[in-house]
Amino acid sequence: MSSTSDLDVLTSQDYKYGFVTDIEAESAPPGLNEDIIRWISAKKEEPGFLLEWRLKAFRHWMTMVEPTWPNVHYPPIDYQAISYYSAPKSKKDGPKSLDEVDPELLETYEKLGIPLNEREALAGVAVDAVFDSVSVATTFKGRLEEMGVIFCSFSEAVKEHPELVEKYLGTVVPFTDNFFATLNSAVFSDGSFCYVPKGVRCPMELSTYFRINAANTGQFERTLIVADEGSYVSYLEGCTAPMRDENQLHAAVVELVALDNAQIKYSTVQNWYPGDKDGKGGIYNFVTKRGACRGVNSKISWTQVETGSAITWKYPSCILIGDNSIGEFYAVAVPNNRQQADTGTKMIHLGKNTKSTIISKGVSAGRSSNTYRGLVKIQKGAQGARNFSQCDSMLMGDKCGAHTFPYLEARNPTAQVEHEATTSKIGEDQIFYCNQRGIPTEDAMSMIVNGFCKEVFRELPMEFAVEAQKLLGVSLEGSVG
Amino acid sequence: MTMLEIKNLQVSVEDKQILKGINLSVSSGEVHAVMGPNGSGKSTLAQVIAGRDTFEVTAGSVTYFGKDLLELAPEERACEGIFLAFQYPVEIPGVSNLYFLRAAVNAARKHRGEDELDAIDFMEIAKKKMASLGMDNQMVSRAVNVGFSGGEKKRNEIFQMALLEPKLAILDETDSGLDIDALKTVADGVNALRGPERAIVVVTHYQRLLNYIVPDFVHVLADGKVVRSGDKSLALELEDKGYGWLGNGARPELAVRA
Numbered sequence: 001m002s003s004t005s006d007l008d009v010l011t012s013q014d015y016k017y018g019f020v021t022d023i024e025a026e027s028a029p030p031g032l033n034e035d036i037i038r039w040i041s042a043k044k045e046e047p048g049f050l051l052e053w054r055l056k057a058f059r060h061w062m063t064m065v066e067p068t069w070p071n072v073h074y075p076p077i078d079y080q081a082i083s084y085y086s087a088p089k090s091k092k093d094g095p096k097s098l099d100e101v102d103p104e105l106l107e108t109y110e111k112l113g114i115p116l117n118e119r120e121a122l123a124g125v126a127v128d129a130v131f132d133s134v135s136v137a138t139t140f141k142g143r144l145e146e147m148g149v150i151f152c153s154f155s156e157a158v159k160e161h162p163e164l165v166e167k168y169l170g171t172v173v174p175f176t177d178n179f180f181a182t183l184n185s186a187v188f189s190d191g192s193f194c195y196v197p198k199g200v201r202c203p204m205e206l207s208t209y210f211r212i213n214a215a216n217t218g219q220f221e222r223t224l225i226v227a228d229e230g231s232y233v234s235y236l237e238g239c240t241a242p243m244r245d246e247n248q249l250h251a252a253v254v255e256l257v258a259l260d261n262a263q264i265k266y267s268t269v270q271n272w273y274p275g276d277k278d279g280k281g282g283i284y285n286f287v288t289k290r291g292a293c294r295g296v297n298s299k300i301s302w303t304q305v306e307t308g309s310a311i312t313w314k315y316p317s318c319i320l321i322g323d324n325s326i327g328e329f330y331a332v333a334v335p336n337n338r339q340q341a342d343t344g345t346k347m348i349h350l351g352k353n354t355k356s357t358i359i360s361k362g363v364s365a366g367r368s369s370n371t372y373r374g375l376v377k378i379q380k381g382a383q384g385a386r387n388f389s390q391c392d393s394m395l396m397g398d399k400c401g402a403h404t405f406p407y408l409e410a411r412n413p414t415a416q417v418e419h420e421a422t423t424s425k426i427g428e429d430q431i432f433y434c435n436q437r438g439i440p441t442e443d444a445m446s447m448i449v450n451g452f453c454k455e456v457f458r459e460l461p462m463e464f465a466v467e468a469q470k471l472l473g474v475s476l477e478g479s480v481g
Numbered sequence: 482m483t484m485l486e487i488k489n490l491q492v493s494v495e496d497k498q499i500l501k502g503i504n505l506s507v508s509s510g511e512v513h514a515v516m517g518p519n520g521s522g523k524s525t526l527a528q529v530i531a532g533r534d535t536f537e538v539t540a541g542s543v544t545y546f547g548k549d550l551l552e553l554a555p556e557e558r559a560c561e562g563i564f565l566a567f568q569y570p571v572e573i574p575g576v577s578n579l580y581f582l583r584a585a586v587n588a589a590r591k592h593r594g595e596d597e598l599d600a601i602d603f604m605e606i607a608k609k610k611m612a613s614l615g616m617d618n619q620m621v622s623r624a625v626n627v628g629f630s631g632g633e634k635k636r637n638e639i640f641q642m643a644l645l646e647p648k649l650a651i652l653d654e655t656d657s658g659l660d661i662d663a664l665k666t667v668a669d670g671v672n673a674l675r676g677p678e679r680a681i682v683v684v685t686h687y688q689r690l691l692n693y694i695v696p697d698f699v700h701v702l703a704d705g706k707v708v709r710s711g712d713k714s715l716a717l718e719l720e721d722k723g724y725g726w727l728g729n730g731a732r733p734e735l736a737v738r739a
């Protein structure tokens with residue numbers, strides 16, 4: 001029994017979601033220019049304002065250069081070799097009800113453990129299933145509509161609620177924001193949209209399940225969630241992709257808006273194909289996620305568990321504008337083999353007595369590299385602002401690396417900021433202790449990793465805690481308190 | 482019946498020899514005490530029996546109920562009924578004690594082909610043991626050994642032992658750092674386990690513990706060898722005279738026992 005080979009057992013589980021769905025697709029030819037953007041926009045029968053917005057973004061993108069500051073390494077991406085749109089061929093207007101969804105697609109989601117049939121679906125979770133560039137089905141829409149909750153694909157929102165889209169789109173992540181967000185603004189194809197009206201507590205978890213299927217296609221989805229005054233919504237996002245030898249680009253944008261006394265809880269279990277052991281293939285996950293706590297006493301929480309992607313580059317952030325508003329970030333990143341992750345968060349305090357909490361847990365295995373990058377910025381007017389950050393890294397084996405870059409800018413003398421960081425190794429003595437109690441090494445490691453991540457797992461909604469547990473190949477039962 | 486048979490056991494770590502030919506035989510129903518100066522190899526012996534792979538066995542044999550023990554992985558040894566109460570119990574942050582223990586109990590049950598206990602059944606059993614050992618609810622639901630005082634950690638080892646009901650329990654200085662009440666609780670826990678089917682090996686520096694857990698045999702380890710074996714009076718003699726009078730070591734002919 002050597003501890004390196006034991007580590008391999010735990011960390012080298014096969015990627016179970018790597019199959020390809022054989023379905024006829026309609027794709028845009030590779031390449032990016034104004035014509036492609038017009039073509040996508042026409043395809044989706046979009047109103048003029050949106051096409052204009054896309055074109056402005058594209059023209060701006062042409063002036064930008066790809067960022068090089070993240071601590072990740074990859075060969076240059078040829079943006080002209082990517083196809084910016086791929087959709088399973090279907091009846092002209094897309095399926096109206098689940099009965100009309102292509103059985104091949106239903107089966108795909110079934111295999112992924114996401115039954116779209118409402119009778120079999122997870123009770124209490126409404127799902128919007130995004131397959132390559134389009135949303136293929138949304139469950140429980142009827143029940144949500146009764147409460148006034150709008151939950152649909154982004155394309156549908158553009159058609160049915162253009163005023164809401166126009167009012168909020170790009171207000172949290174402007175089209176000029178950064179290279180990948182700007183690219184997304186130009187070419188995004190679909191995603192999810194959610195609006196929770198005043199005073200409504202959304203009765204079920206809303207969830208989007210992203211699936212990249214087509215080869216040589218980028219996925220550029222956009223999610224917009226607006227929680228009106230006094231409302232509450234919990235939103236889950238899951239992702240997988242087939243195993244392919246070439247890298248695929250995923251550049252999504254998520255915008256959250258919380259008005260007075262509203263609360264949004266956004267959870268992600270990200271399991272994009274990470275590439276093989278030698279780093280061949282896998283998803284480049286370059287994502288911009290940001291929430292604006294616009295109203296007083298509003299609250300936005302990001303919780304994420306990431307095991308997938310060849311490269312992850314993302315910093316879910318909160319802009320705390322409203323007085324007493326709260327931003328939270330709970331993250332577990334588990335890179336393995338040659339995966340690279342540069343992730344973290346930004347908490348921007350503008351309002352008085354705003355509060356933020358950052359809990360980041362990195363578990364690195366194989367030859368992976370894991371970087372935490374966090375910014376806490378306290379502006380002049382943020383009287384009484386408080387932040388607590390804790391970044392813990394656990395190393396499995398000695399070929400992986402973990403780095404922590406906390407940045408702090410405090411412009412208000414009343415601010416209180418605390419930062420804690422630890423790095424530990426899974427101890428041989430811990431494993432032997434478990435072994436001596438009859439617990440095999442693999443289970444012992446799962447238990448130890450789970451214990452390490454507990455503060456984050458307990459923030460996940462129940463249904464997702466189970467998913468996260470499966471992802472880490474571990475039993476969470478009971479160890480989450 | 483002979484449970485554990487150790488013959489000429491030699492053990493090294495990083496080319497440094499620590500155990501230099503240990504002979505020891507433990508039968509069902511017996512209680513053995515192992516004493517000896519710091520660094521003489523007591524914990525090493527205990528850990529080798531439990532299967533710690535940092536130690537390399539260079540010669541000798543260990544059998545357990547006639548089977549080659551050194552062939553088995555540590556978790557198999559545990560499931561076969563070997564329990565080690567650690568001299569330095571290990572902390573596992575974020576994992577609740579009860580969860581950890583249920584995993585341990587169920588691993589052994591699975592090994593024996595029995596059904597695993599669900600959380601409710603397990604809780605019932607655990608509650609009884611907690612009461613008899615004076616463990617409070619709060620302590621058993623905390624993370625394994627995290628933030629426990631030295632004494633609490635030792636008590637927790639005995640709690641684990643009580644739940645796992647091992648055939649062979651090895652207690653490595655479980656009495657060190659205990660106040661007098663805790664010492665009695667620990668001794669009660671050990672005595673409750675005593676029986677014709679089980680054997681207990683207590684490693685200790687203090688004769689005091691042996692007033693509560695009365696041993697059938699006492700062995701003295703020095704410099705990686707058993708230099709003296711006797712009955713409980715040997716412990717009293719040691720307390721009186723220290724280890725000096727045994728001379729330094731290499732007199733294996735003294736390491737006899739019936």
Ligand SMILES: Nc1ncnc2c1ncn2[C@@H]1O[C@H](COP(=O)(O)OP(=O)(O)OP(=O)(O)O)[C@@H](O)[C@H]1O
Nearest residue numbers: 494495499517518519520521522523524525526535
């Ligand atoms: N992993 C190791 N690497 C190097 N030396 C070790 C290791 N483990 C034990 N030793 C050495 O082996 C010898 C015996 O150690 P051991 O812990 O078995 O003694 P002990 O009899 O239990 O002592 P104490 O009464 O202080 O607990 C000591 O000299 C110790 O330094």
Ligand SMILES: [Mg+2]
Nearest residue numbers: 523524525568
């Ligand atoms: Mg010792």
